[in-house]
Amino acid sequence: MTLEEHLAGQQARLASSDQARGMAVIVSRIAAVAAVIAQELAHAALRDQLGYAGGTNLTGDQVKKLDVWGHDIMAAALRKSGACAALVSEESPEPIEMHEGKGPNGLVVACDPVDGSSNLDVNGTVGTIFSVRPSRGMDPSGPAALGAGTEQIAAGYVMYGPATTLVYTAGHGTHGFTMDHATGQFLLTHPDIRIPKKGKTYGVNEGNFTTWHPGQRAYVEHLRTPDKASGRPYSLRYSGAMVADVHRTFLDGGIFMYPADVSNPAKPKAKLRLLYEVAPMSMLAEQAGGRSSTGTERILDIKASEYHQRVAILIGSPDDVALAEDFYRQ
Numbered sequence: 001m002t003l004e005e006h007l008a009g010q011q012a013r014l015a016s017s018d019q020a021r022g023m024a025v026i027v028s029r030i031a032a033v034a035a036v037i038a039q040e041l042a043h044a045a046l047r048d049q050l051g052y053a054g055g056t057n058l059t060g061d062q063v064k065k066l067d068v069w070g071h072d073i074m075a076a077a078l079r080k081s082g083a084c085a086a087l088v089s090e091e092s093p094e095p096i097e098m099h100e101g102k103g104p105n106g107l108v109v110a111c112d113p114v115d116g117s118s119n120l121d122v123n124g125t126v127g128t129i130f131s132v133r134p135s136r137g138m139d140p141s142g143p144a145a146l147g148a149g150t151e152q153i154a155a156g157y158v159m160y161g162p163a164t165t166l167v168y169t170a171g172h173g174t175h176g177f178t179m180d181h182a183t184g185q186f187l188l189t190h191p192d193i194r195i196p197k198k199g200k201t202y203g204v205n206e207g208n209f210t211t212w213h214p215g216q217r218a219y220v221e222h223l224r225t226p227d228k229a230s231g232r233p234y235s236l237r238y239s240g241a242m243v244a245d246v247h248r249t250f251l252d253g254g255i256f257m258y259p260a261d262v263s264n265p266a267k268p269k270a271k272l273r274l275l276y277e278v279a280p281m282s283m284l285a286e287q288a289g290g291r292s293s294t295g296t297e298r299i300l301d302i303k304a305s306e307y308h309q310r311v312a313i314l315i316g317s318p319d320d321v322a323l324a325e326d327f328y329r330q
């Protein structure tokens, strides 16, 4: 089954048919952009497309050439879709308003076109993450992106690994597709992904251990402590690209974490962005039977107050995330 055929089936299950049509157009445009990004990544070193563009984005990251390029082609494709009323992108301080998609059924897209960009120059895996919400007729439409994650009507990611994989949800399960490189078409290969209840691996940047909440530190110590009966120690798997680390967790189970730095307890600092990284991944996880939390609250209940807000995330197998939350409580 192709992605387009699958989208048609999902479309019929959404409450508003106009919004559903828009959602399907947007997801298939993102898939088309992903096919172009996959091509570009494969040739970037040959085309002098690696390295820094110069400057930093609003969230303080050094911007790479492919970040800028990815943002430009994503914005152009969404504008052309006629269904997108505003785009919140990692590479733009303010939402990009698109008059082509305005109206009562307009949609707002939040997107990180090239996520995990520190992997670019070492030929590591990177991804694209996206989230789709109703604009509720708002104009400007960008502020509609600031609602709770439960307002998302679709979310997904593309992973540029040995194969290019697209995983999305429109609120009825989480489904995975693999791109046929000969045609650029995405074909259903992982229908209705179910995250195992409990896994055997954890993913976290342990270099930050001393900056974590005591509950977070105690939880990771627990995972490292051998206990045959409960399958410990867990194995550590961390690629440095959220998409790849979460994808592993969705398929094999376990937990991926990017906890906050609480060295200054009055000012905890998280890294990953709520609107275009954490909220979409959380919708996908819950739709696949998983769980996603900051350690103390459900991610999808958080209402953003800023477009580039950062938040801690613990995501994956429901039993693993629930146990981590117990450690936070203690």
Ligand code: FDP
Pocket (backbone or CB within 6 Å): 061, 114, 115, 116, 117, 118, 119, 205, 240, 241, 242, 243, 271, 272, 277
């Ligand atoms: P990157 O900075 O390379 O873009 O989005 C941020 C992100 O990658 C995630 O994809 C990844 O999980 C995380 O940051 C890696 O951060 P660390 O290098 O601090 O581990």
